[in-house]
Amino acid sequence: MIGAGQLARMSVAPAAALGVNLLLLANNAQESGAQITNHVVGDYKDLETVRAFSRKCDVITFEHELIPLSIVKALEADGVVVRPSSASFIFSQDKAAMRERLSNFPSPKNAVVTKAEEVREFPVIAKAISGGYDGRGVWKINSQTELAAVLKEVGKVLIEELIDFDYEIAVMVARSPHGQATTWAPTQTIQRDGICVMTITPAPQLSNDLSEKAQRLALDIANEIGVIGVMAVEIFVKGQELFINELAMRPHNSGHWTIEGSLTSQFEQHLRAVLDLPLGNPQMTAPIAVMGNILGGDKEDMYRPYLHLMARTPELKFHHYKKEVRPGRKIGHVNLLGDNLLELTQEVQHALDYMSGEIDE
Amino acid sequence: MIGAGQLARMSVAPAAALGVNLLLLANNAQESGAQITNHVVGDYKDLETVRAFSRKCDVITFEHELIPLSIVKALEADGVVVRPSSASFIFSQDKAAMRERLSNFPSPKNAVVTKAEEVREFPVIAKAISGGYDGRGVWKINSQTELAAVLKEVGKVLIEELIDFDYEIAVMVARSPHGQATTWAPTQTIQRDGICVMTITPAPQLSNDLSEKAQRLALDIANEIGVIGVMAVEIFVKGQELFINELAMRPHNSGHWTIEGSLTSQFEQHLRAVLDLPLGNPQMTAPIAVMGNILGGDKEDMYRPYLHLMARTPELKFHHYKKEVRPGRKIGHVNLLGDNLLELTQEVQHALDYMSGEIDE
Structure with missing residues (x-):
């Protein structure tokens, strides 16, 4: 896996369970994923570094879109199995190319x-x-x-x-080289200052019809561009209309709820897909899953609020990235499952406020 | 953590999520847990080796009972925080001492x-x-x-x-230094040739009364011996009577179902307990959880049966230990959740037969 941030870190658990030998290409040993599992330190912008790394691997995949497309193409020319391939990956790197390619799909x-x-x-x-x-x-x-x-x-x-949308959703979709594809229930993403702060799954205001339409759309896009692995399709919802906003070809913040909220997490499904294993069942494990992003606040030390929240809400699932705390930086997330939307969102919001220091201890 | 087998391997996921820096003391780098996470190679029977290891850690815990008690005591004399402590740990190492200490509890x-x-x-x-x-x-x-x-x-x-028991159960219990303690639903363990092959949770033949009695018993024992961390209490059930069979003071095969079957897995709860964090909610995520141990068969290569099972049962959760395949050796397990006991046990049995080569491809 090219990259060793929190997405790589969260891939360690399903890799261990599936018996997959995961190796990361990290910028440095202090990165979130590199802290806990096998990695090589090197520059993903340097072809020879990535080439040497790829010789240690059966399949290459990514946890970010930053690797130059020329390097992906060079690996492919070497005969390296890269998933998603450069032919798909370009559409998560180049927004103009994406818009052009998806001109027959509903877009702004x-x-x-x-x-x-x-x-x-x-x-x-x-x-x-x-x-x-x-x-x-x-x-x-x-x-x-x-x-x-x-x-x-x-x-x-x-x-x-500028779409004057009612709300934003994301559909996570996974597709394998065989063309097997699955989606998870559409997720409502709630942004503040352009950063996702909370997701609610299934998107509570979305009708069954629109939910099916959104999932169909994600499957069609996945098939159209031949993506292998997990892809996030971010969508604006306005009345009965859907507009594609962005694509990301990797596990995505909009799918973090799946770690406990689905029988198969996005991280497991990504590994299954890129390794051409049969895909897992993406069914939800509870009626509602709420995810909240923990953003860095002013305080470096979050140990006391952490203890408080663990004691207050024994069913709250923490996912720490062990990144240096900086104001506004995503340093972890929490998941909470249940059947009462109001209670779940309030509890998650309380946790976020507490962790970021907006509630005084 | 002293030890780097599959229990250590399965502790990596919750350690990553909780933000705990897990370090293993491994016999060698090829061990199940050492393959995927940070470790030191050394002999757990050598005091100076364990001493040097403990200087890198805030808390020492175990994934097996093999470390000499004299070493645990020497660490304690050095001021190292060891959980469970030697005063408890002896009862999982010395069966005679356990029987004597628990003479007021129902025993053969x-x-x-x-x-x-x-x-x-x-x-x-x-x-x-x-x-x-x-x-x-x-x-x-x-x-x-x-x-x-x-x-x-x-x-x-x-x-x-010799107790002519009706069936065997295990109650997993966790206890923190504060004395906070939780149990999971009692598990029926099904043995063949002295090896656990399947567990069913909650134990299907156990009445509510006996289930409560068994959980009470496990909590009382945990309190009596002051255990810190997770403990398995293996119990024979005969009519309305319970008889303590064995104790294990660590995550245990009888608790493997908790990885997907409980809001808090035994591996997460063990880390929370030994680090004196508030314990998580041990509630089940589904009405029934069936676990099956994959035992090594004659074939080294299990890739084809693995593909078959993934395709056949997309909700089957695999946990591979990446140990060398030897006949009869536990090399992984599968978990399956649902509400139909017969279907779940049949599906898990099919998976076990297939993986061990008893069903021809």
């Missing part, structure tokens, strides 16, 4: 723009073609002046129609 | 014997005072001649009344 109107004059109606959304995440590389643009300022910085942007 | 009649003439009524059970497991170190004895032969080999045995 969009165009690639290099000059501010090309856009006449505002507001619009401008996105960096590649590299953005957690609200970075995405701007709401109200005028040609604002657009010109962004273009001066990044040269070229993807301009998208 | 028993006596320590060095001469065959001391026993007049047969059949009886003879047990090695320490070191036995999976049927090793336990003999059914029909005559003084047979007993004499065993005594010639081992010098001293614990003789126990």
